[in-house]
Each structure stands twice: as C-alpha cells, then as structure tokens.
Amino acid sequence: MSNNANDREVIVSVKHVDISFDTGGKKKFKAVSDANFDIYKGETFALVGESGSGKTTLGRAIMRINPCSAGEITFEGKRISGKISKEEDRNVVRSIQMIFQDPAASLNERATIEYCVSEGLLNFHLYKDENDRIAKVDKALQDVGLLPEHKSRYPHEFSGGQRQRVGIARAMVMEPKFIVADEPISALDVSIRAQVLNLMNKLKAEKNLTYLFIAHDLSVVRFIADRIAVIHLGEIVEIAESETLFEYPLHPYTTALLSTVPMPDPLIEKNRKHKVYDPSVLDQSGAPREMKEVRPGHFVHCTPKEYDEYCAKADRLEKEKGVR
C-alpha cells in the first residue's frame, strides 16, 4: 500500500452523494448525506457501520439500484449514476457484481447450481456455444473451490460455506472488475468465515479485483481491508488506511466502535470498557462539517474547531506511539 494515493488509479469515485427515500409524506428521509470518497483499483475498501447507518444503501447506489438525489458516482472515469445509455448500463451491470449476506436467500432454491452460476452469462450472451458456457461455469466453480460435478445439485444440498462459494462463483463468472460484498460472512459460522475471507483474498490477488466490503464487524475488516470508511447515521465520519484507523482513531464514534470489538480473552474482555458514543462531545456551535485531511490519506468529518482538536489528538497519539 503506497501512501502516495495520488499516483493510484481510481476505479470508483463517489462524489458528494446524497441518497433520500420518500416517506410518503412531504419530508424525505435522507439515508446518506454527502458521501465523498474514491476507491482505488486493486484495493479492498471497507464501509463499516451499524445497521441503519446507510452502508448498504451506498453500496446499492454504486450498483445502480438506489438513485442518488445529489452528487454523482463514476466508474472508470464515466458517470454511472442517474440516466445513462442502455449500453453503458449493461457494461456497469456486468463489470460491477455483488456478493450478498445470506447465501440461502440469494440463490434460487429451485434452480440447479449450473443455472444459478450461468444466469448472468445467459442474460448477457457471454458465451460462444454451450460448451463454452459449461467451461466457464466449471472454471468459476473451480476458482471458488467447488467441483464441476456440483453443477447438477440444488442450493439446499450445500452447507452454508459452500453456498456462499456458489454466490461468489456467480459473481466471478461475469469477470467483473469491481465487487460489492455486502456483509458476505455475517450469516456464516466462525470456522467457515475464515474460508470465505481467504477465498476472497485469493481471488482478489489472482484476478486483480477491487472490493467494496460492507461490514459491521471491525475485527473482520481489520483483517481484510486496505482502507476503511466509518459511517454513522448516513454520514461518513472517518476514512483512513486500515492500520492508521486502528492505531490513530480520531473521531469519537470510531473509538466507540473499536471498543465494542469483543476480544477472545476472558481476563481482558471482562474488564474492558465499552464506550458508548455520545454525539454531545462534538462541536455544537452549528458550524458546517466537511471531510478534512488531518494527515495524508486520513480524513475526518469535522468543523474547523474540531479539525484543530483532531490534529492535536493525532500529534499526541503519534508522540505516544512513536513516529507514524
């Protein structure tokens, strides 16, 4: 991970995006406000927050499922939010794939694995002939550690971990460039989580993929992500490289979230303080907040007054821990 973020190629850029939902009345519900970040090619960018924080909404906006009410999203330099041509739409649908949380719910129970995996190929006619299609399906299954003979089976014949592999194969068969993985391991057992995380890392390296990894569990994110954005009630409060976020967390919400990660050690966990986030510690003057770069590549959502405080905090943490 180089620190010169400027040299790196941006694959997805989210520019000042707002996403609102109609509530039926006059008032709109703003699920995401002023999200502004770039995702670089080849990295795993994690979006972390509680339920209701808007992390999935934002992921779906990149997938062109939720429309943006302000701002725009670009993919490989081209705008993909709002109205775009049919041809570009097809390109986006193909190049950006999604991995879902619950593999039991996201696969068609009545279809064989062969159909589940080749559905995208069929929709886009991405095969020369039948043999080519089957070869592609076999390849995708092998990539995720399943066997070609699994093709004729149905989703219920698989364990949770295998089903999630099918979900991943289904995305991989489209040869995507960018993958939105929405809580891909939350519904899986502990021992199977590890398999799926390893698999995602392997595929990323082999196929030069870029991930947007949506999760609520910081211990998982620390293991898999290169950069992390913390989102709270629709606002991104902090963005930093993974190690930086863990070692120099600045925003009080990030610290609170870090304190809730359970540690597998009874002596420590029983005495660990779990911080509750209290928004009243923030600057209440009503000054506008924006994302500001406190250190290179480390952004915090703050008012000018808070900015000074965060800079001071970063100074202090650096002094305490030695140089960054």
Add this chain to the structure above:
Amino acid sequence: MSENRKIVLSAKDIEVQFRVRDHYLTAIRNISLDLYEGETFAIVGESGSGKSVFTKTFTGMLESNGKISNGSVMFHGKDLTKLKTDKDWEGIRGAKISTIFQDPMTSLNPIRTIGSQITEVVEKHQGVSKAEAKKQAIEIMERVGIKDAANRFDEYPFQYSGGMRQRIVIAIALSCHPEILICDEPTTALDVTIQAQILQLIRDLQKELGFTTLYITHDLGVVANVADRVGVMYGGQIIEYGNVEEIFFDPRHPYTWALLSSLPQLGVKGQDLYYIAGTPPSLYNKIQGDAFAPRNEHALKIDFKQEPPFFKVSDTHYAKTWLLDPRAPKLEKPEVIRDLHEKIKKMTDKGGAFHVE
C-alpha cells in the same frame, strides 16, 4: 470452588432423536452437565452442533418430531424429561426456567402493545390484579433501561429499536424471577454497539437477582465477556468443558484449538486465516470414534475407531480427546493461540490496534 456450590440443574446422559421422514437423526449424543447456582455457563459451537436442541430439553420445547430417547434432567428433585403436557410444565417453563431468543422481533407479538405482553406474564404467573401487574411491568421496564417507561407502555414492538425490543424480551423473561435464564444467541441479531450493553444488562441483573445463566453462542468474544464456565459442543456432544480461563488459555481438544485459531481478531493481514476444512458430520449416521476426526489434522488412528472418554485435565477441566491419553504423542496447540493472553494484551494495551482510551 465449584464442589461446594449447590447444583440447580443436573442433566445426565441426554440423548435426543428427531424423526425426519423415515430416518432417525441423533442430534444430542449423551451429554451430561451440572449447572451451579448463580454461575454463567456458556455453550459454544457451530450451527448444527446441537447447542439449542440440548437446552430445549430443559424447557420441554423440542419440536414435535423430536424426543428425549435417553437420560434425565433433574431440577428441584423432579425429572424434567418425564413431563409431557403443557400443564406438567406449568410453574417451570417461563417461571423457573426462562429463555431469551435470538431475534426479538419474532419473540414479541407485533400486533399487541409492549405493556400487555409483559403484564400478561406477570398476571398469569403471579396471580396479581391488573393494576398491580401494570405497576410491576413498568418497574421492570425501567429496570431493563427503558426510559419514560410509563409512556412507552402502550406502544407496539415496531416503535422500539432492536436493542430496546431485546430489553423487553429480557424484561418478560425476568418478570417471574426465574432461577435459570437461558440466553439463546441473545445478541446475534443486534448491532455491535448494542451487544455490549445487552450483555452488561444481563450481567447486572444476574448480580442483583442471583439467577443462573446459560448462554448459547457461536461467538467466542461473547463467551470471554460473560462466562464463568464453558462447554464446547461438536456433533451433538460436549467435547471439552472447564473454567473460562482454562478453555481460552489451556484448550486441549483439537476442535477447541481450531475454533480459537479461526478468530479474525488473531488474523495477520496478508496471511491466510486459519480455517477448519470439511463440514460437520451428518447426524443421520452412527458416528464412529471421535466426530471431529475427519476434519482433524492431528487425528490419531484410534480417533476413527473408538470414541474417546473424558480425560481429566484439572478438577474443573475435562476434554474428550485421545490426545490426553498417556500413550498418545505429545502435541502442542497451534502457534496462533499460544500465549493468547500476551497477544491480546498487546492488542488492547496502549499502542495496540484495539486499545481504548
């Protein structure tokens, strides 16, 4: 310390079978467990290991195709496995032994007010008047941390957040002052930030009211947070149990090793995370030897032939693995979980990734 303590519930040689079409599936294979008064015991295992099924035998809540085919559950001199009808269970299920389930939305009735769902239980089990029940219900709502309880008494579950709903479920479970509280994955459906609060609430209430808590969870972080003693389940059996420190710092069964090793907290970026290959055994077939043997890289020949007995590690710590037999080769636990305490301490101390100021 546990020898002198009073046993509240004693399960012996429990076997549970389910009839599925024409087959019998043995979900629980000979589990014995004593629960001591006031302790917190955590059962940890993967889905399908039988942890929920096992505790359902304490409240007679097995699905209709399941039956306890062997063993006894002694509670106050009564064998709970002999109870048949709902009437037999009156005064025990919900009154002396209560359960909190995973998803608060499905345990509450969506079309009845929160208040009526609490008072219903209070009235039924304590035989008090409506007015008295309401008074008690508001008290207990306040006790579980619902602010402005009197006004929120007449609201519906959908008007409560997930964490608040789980607080209500806890309130209902505790309204009859049970002796045993079974918490079946109580925080799995909740947010991480809420999880810590709910665990703390249950702990505070336990200190105050003195009940015994039985946790069912797959999350070793939760276990470390709450448990005094831990039982690890695999393939319908408890394969290792002991005090919580013994299980985390001196685990002996290879399955416990594997479970601890695969925690993402211990993962090193850029390296593969440890994982357990294969899948849990099918419980339709008779399991020969150690159920974990096919997935166990340290398996001995005998593991495939003969089921290991419990070997004693300490007065409180037992493990069901042939590795503890004096004739077995000496094996050390995997590198990742050696010096676990020092490793975690480094992470949570000043300068570590999980340090909290």
